[in-house]
Amino acid sequence: MISDYPIKSPRKLIEVALPLDAINAACAYEKMPGIGAHPRGIHLWWARRPLAAARAVLFAQLVNDPGYQQGCGFKYGKNKKEAAIERKRLFKIIEELVLWENTTNEEVLERARVEIRRSWREVCELNKEHPQAAELFNPEKMPAFHDPFAGGGAIPLEAQRLGLEAYASDLNPVAVLINKAMIEIPPKFAGRPPVGPEIENKQGKSLELPKIWPGATGLAEDVRRYGSWMRDEAQKRIGHLYPPVEVTEEMARERSDLKPLVGKKLTVIAWLWTRTVKSPNPAFTHVNVPLVSSYILANKDGKEVYVKPVIEGDKYYFLIKNGTPTTEAKDGTKATVRGANFRCIVSGAVIGSDYIKTEGKAGRIGQRLMAIVAEGTRGRVYLPPTLDAETVAKDAAPTWRPSGDVPERLTGGTCVPYGLKEWGDIFTPRQLVALTILSDLLSEVRELVREDALASGLSDSEKGLGDGGSGVIAYAEAVSVYLAFAINRCADFCNSVTRWVPGNQKVMNLFGKQAIPMTWDYPEAAILADTVGGFAPASKYVADCIGKLSPAAVGFASQADAQTQSISMAKIISTDPPYYDNIAYADLSDFFYVWLRKSLRLFLPGLFSTITVPKVEELVAAPYRHGTKQKAETFFLTGMTEAIHNLAEQAHPEGPVTIYYAFKQSETSGQDGTSSPGWVTFLSAVLSAGFAIVGTWPLRSEQEFRMIGMGANALASSIVLVCRKRSADAPSVSRREFIRELNGVLPEALDEMTKGSGEERSPVAPVDLSQAIIGPGMAVFSKYSAVLEADGTPMSVRTALQLINRFLAEDDFDPDTQFCLHWFEQYGWNENLFGEADVLARSKSTSVDAMKEAGVLQSGSGKVRLLKWAEYPSDWDPRTDKRMPVWEALHQLIRALKQGGESASGALLAALGGKAEAVRQLAYRLYTLCERLGQAEDARAYNELITSWTGIESVANSIPKPSDPQLSLFDN
Structure with a gap:
């Protein structure tokens, strides 16, 4: 436990003001598609913080506010006019720091680091007489950083980028591995050139390469090189499962666009399948009829393509048509817009969801090929299905399939009711063969990398990644980790619950949202092709994302429970806890875990010791795990309070702790019988853990149109709570005294929020002002052990919030x-x-x-x-x-x-x-x-x-x- 000896701690910038407009604009830009490689692309994780938000919050959390302050027997800062000028200068640094193009701009980052180090030296000077000065206040060494709910690693990565030694921990092994890939592995091999054989271009010549390899660029290049080797090797072994398709005279008979291609063999991009069931009509139970949500293949104006089913008695086949699609083409065989309700293509009988579920659970849902998407000379070419194409796909014989149960309950839906109960069920046989071959090739890659690294002069250490090594074995394992991530990226695009998007004519990955819903017609991407879902593009993309990392300091990632971990001791803390009941992280991440375990368990046995991801201890309110909604909520709040209390006891005493909060609040019945939103309950948990809340900042840290938001209410923002440990001898005050103090504090705070930037435009948007004013208001409320009502009972958080809001x-x-x-x-x-x-x-x-x-x-x-x-x-x-x-x-x-x-x-x-x-x-x-x-x-x-x-x-x-x-x- 950190000493309770008084600390002379200047207020931080985040406790006073932030340039929210600039931060929010940067977050919105960063979330836009098409901005190129991003560290989040190394491996998918759900609801990551934007890097801009994490970077800005950390900077403001670490830098002293220039305003005059007095407390604990010391004075610090400038007068109000000087402070406003200095604060504006710090705002300018943040405004540059959060820009996407400055993510790896060392000049901009170093300016931020200089301010952080300057503030730290000021703090050390103020506390040089502290009995633990040598341990807690060394001006030559900044405190380390820790995130106990590290998840996708955005916050630890930005702490490292700002020059802090970064520690990340999480209970989920997939999250731990992502953090190792983000902050632990790159610094071990920073600045080293690649060791693998150079990749040749299509003309057989080596590509022009840089002379120096800063940061993790050399490591990234090796991921490209060995990823290319894996794809080529897989082609030799399973290329027969991915044959080209020949354009025939029959295909071109009514298609003028195909006539120039007759006789040519085209590379297949994807095969488009539809699921089938036996017709429920007694006269046609021998017919497997299609369940198609839409026959539209491409919908760009003037270039529309769709599937036309042709019915002949009790048989049918599919043709490909160009031109404006019919209404029937738009609706497929759906009987209703929503739900699993279809009509039989040969009899017109309605096929209800109950019937389909019964067929699915009995293993009687089949597949039929609807169309083939190939690469033509001028873009996509759509061809009708061929018997050969179906035969090749169905003859694939996988030798391994992932085990483990697909989650039965997910926000947004699950495919389990339709018979896809295990992870192996959601992949086609050909997909299983391909992903298994790629996973098996990783052991060969490790040996190749080890030999090449040894020949390049890298240390012949026998220590691997799990033992903290940085020699040839560790390097070979590091490259394997990133290539395993590329396999996982393929798995996300290469399964039978993906979708074909007619707009941009490509495969949409499974985890476009936080669910595993059933799809009725789905694309099967050609995993060996240079297309979306292909392994070569996946490995190249992962490599490009590695290049966006910034190994400016060492990093460490480990598996630990936030409620009991001791890693936070004397460290700076910023964290993004789980979203209550919105995202089933452990259930969802099993999809990736089963493939990672197959590939990496040999050299990371500690992370992959369980068959699936640990779930019992996960801090989410999942009623199906705990029996009832009330028990699930109690589990979440009790565990979260304990975890936050752990942070309050261990955090470095000099500065505040920042906690991101964002979940869709659900109302529950409180002890007094009134509604108690999750927001109020969470604030209560934070205060019960021993924290005082000294600031709240709304950040637009989510996409406005995320998939989970399509047709549902989803958060578009996060609240950052700025917390300091409450004094153990904090007094209590009366309600009257509390209100009097609010009336003294809030007017000045409001003035700072609306005019503090020195600019005409308010740094706090009007819609956010009610949330932001909670910070200074709760700072008054939470610094006391209790605010007592007239009858002597402690005031509730809800009442305090109402009093704060009445001011506004x-x-x-x-x-x-x-x-x-x-x-x-x-x-x-x-x-x-x-x-x-x-x-x-x-x-x-x-x-x-x-x-x-x-x-x-x-x-x-x-x-x-x-x-x-x-x-x-x-x-x-x-x-x-x-x-x-x-x-x-x-x-x-x-x-x-x-x-x-x-x-x-x-x-x-x-x-x-x-x-x-x-x-x-x-x-x-x-x-x-x-x-x-x-x-x-x-x-x-x-x-x-x-x-x-x-x-x-x-x-x-x-x-x-x-x-x-x-x-x-x-x-x-």
């Missing part, structure tokens, strides 16, 4: 209404991204789902919008409404007034009880707001209610007060 909202409305008010001010009745709404909702201690249920907004397909008064139901009864925001009551009153006059609205007002005055105040506020925004029609609606209020109130007062005890709810 300047009203006493309920959380749902506060959300609606601020959303309306930003977007009116227009729809906007769910992620935007989710950030604002969490800051108001509510949730989008809860407000959707309350009936004030519409949410779906990744978008959210407020409902207009005309969309509210006319049969609404406030006496039975268990969640009635003032916003809902107001717009129901407007609806009643518009549709039934004062008598109808008066009847509703009578049932509202204590909400009547709040409704009137909200109407005034919205009228003023609409006038300011120039929304005349909306302003008239609120004005009409206000001018009719006396008459409405008169009607309400004439109605006898009900004795229903539920009315007491309306005053809460």
